Amino acid sequence: MSEEKKEEEKALPDGARGAGEAQTPPVDPEREAKLKAAAEARAARAAAKEKADKEAAEAAPPEPKPPSPKQPELERIVELLKRDVSEEAVEDAYVNELNGDMPTVVVRNAHWRPAAELLKRHEELSFRYLRNVSGVDYETHMEVVYHMVSLGTKREAAIKVKTEREGASVYSATPVWATAGWNEREIFDLLGIDFPGHPDLRRIMMPDDWVGHPLRKDYEPLDSEV
Template identity: 45%
Template sequence: MSQETLDRIAEKITTLHGQDSIKEAKLNFGKPMIIVDSETWNIATAKLLHDDESLQFDFLTCITGVDYEEHMEVIYNFYSTTLDQYLYVKVQTSREEPTVMSADPIWKSADYMERETFDLLGIDFPGHWRLKRILLEDDWEGYPLRKDYITDKKALGLD
């Protein structure tokens, strides 16, 4: 069932955005996973995943951000409550200006998770209704989960 779901998703996204729109599509621990760049992850892709009768990913369970030094990545975990199927979407973006379209207009559960990812990794989410720091002070400098973040270990009592 998962391979069928993966093939169906890959076909629909390829139809929407073209042949090279998916960087990779595979089963990850038995669940469908696709990797796309930030240009492919747009409102049309999100609506497709949410609204298409054969997909119906109505529940965004988790958003995670990762710094791989050569690029940044945002991972979305989706579930269809009506069709009992899962999907992982990895969206790759540059480190210099990390930008990934917000999923908040489609899945309201993205609100807090995108703000947290912005706060700790500095990834911008255009289309988010109120993207601002949520965990750190507004005047905090930098993004603590980035690999290039420099801490003052002595000031933190870690020296």
């Protein structure tokens, strides 16, 4: 700037000096500090995520879970049912981890009668004690579950038999295990599953003229207050 120009600037009022030139806003130290801290936090999170992703990718895959010690028991039950009853007798089979690794076999309804005889009479299986029978409404189908024990070996197993909800019917286990009698009557009463072959199948809790089966998912009581 020439000396003449400088003299002109000095002669101008303070508010007029530098008019027409860009003005720099004042710096807010507190705001700048917050912006810097936020940027550093974002960078730290991004770095931590990148590190975690890299470690996860480099980590060795978990070792496969060892098979259940009761897997051989399950496989033997399935083998005998397929060999001595029918190749089609078993619909599914698995070890139920949530129930103490219980060997669980889904037997096809059509083969349940001879399967029940085999499970009790076979010398190796010898499930002579029927601990409990229960029924379940899955809305898509009904299911009867038989929990049995071999008193000699202390082995246990659960056998499931599925049936359609309409005209639900499963061969009675009462002629094989007498203890199934009252359990099947209760299931018949509360879920409406018929048990052909039961010696005395009638309601056990509700009156004979009661309408419907209270444990069915679609049950609607005649009196909403009950």
